[in-house]
Amino acid sequence: MGIFQRLFGSAKKPFGSRANADAADSIVAAMRARQSAQTSGTFETGEKSPERILCSDNDCPCTDQKSLVIGKTAYLYISQGVVDFRKDCLSILERDMKIQKMGRDLSPSLLFVDGGVANPFYLCEVGARQRRLNLKVALADAEQVAKTGFAPLRPTPKD
Numbered sequence: 001m002g003i004f005q006r007l008f009g010s011a012k013k014p015f016g017s018r019a020n021a022d023a024a025d026s027i028v029a030a031m032r033a034r035q036s037a038q039t040s041g042t043f044e045t046g047e048k049s050p051e052r053i054l055c056s057d058n059d060c061p062c063t064d065q066k067s068l069v070i071g072k073t074a075y076l077y078i079s080q081g082v083v084d085f086r087k088d089c090l091s092i093l094e095r096d097m098k099i100q101k102m103g104r105d106l107s108p109s110l111l112f113v114d115g116g117v118a119n120p121f122y123l124c125e126v127g128a129r130q131r132r133l134n135l136k137v138a139l140a141d142a143e144q145v146a147k148t149g150f151a152p153l154r155p156t157p158k159d
């Protein structure tokens with residue numbers, strides 16, 4: 001049993017289908033994730049192929065909790081705060097380490113300003129319009145994130 005397995009062995013269980021993945025493998029995967037993010041100008045969101053997408057915009061007045069459809073009704077909001085926060089932690093692993101480190105000196109609630117700075121979020125058309133997002137770009141970004149698990153490292157343009 002490798003050192004990483006011994007250190008992180010107990011943390012493997014909650015990840016469902018990935019339960020059998022070796023922890024050392026996931027560190028290698030994180031390094032690969034950062035590398036591909038760096039070369040493509042993206043950051044890892046870890047939300048590849050989500051089963052169900054709901055509007056996660058707290059400022060959106062929608063209440064129907066309808067599932068959003070990729071390429072049709074699902075939009076993505078990448079705030080300037082997300083870009084600023086993620087530019088030095090492109091992979092999920094680095095992000096989580098940064099959050100953990102921040103947690104020691106800062107209030108975690110800071111992470112949830114404007115829907116959170118750790119990750120972009122999906123929202124419905126009503127929410128996207130309310131934020132005056134460029135709908136075409138926000139739709140394409142949602143599609144990219146769902147397909148690849150990586151989002152562009154720039155804020156969603158506004159109309």
Ligand SMILES: [Zn+2]
Pocket residue numbers: 055056057060061062123124125126127
């Ligand atoms: Zn909404």
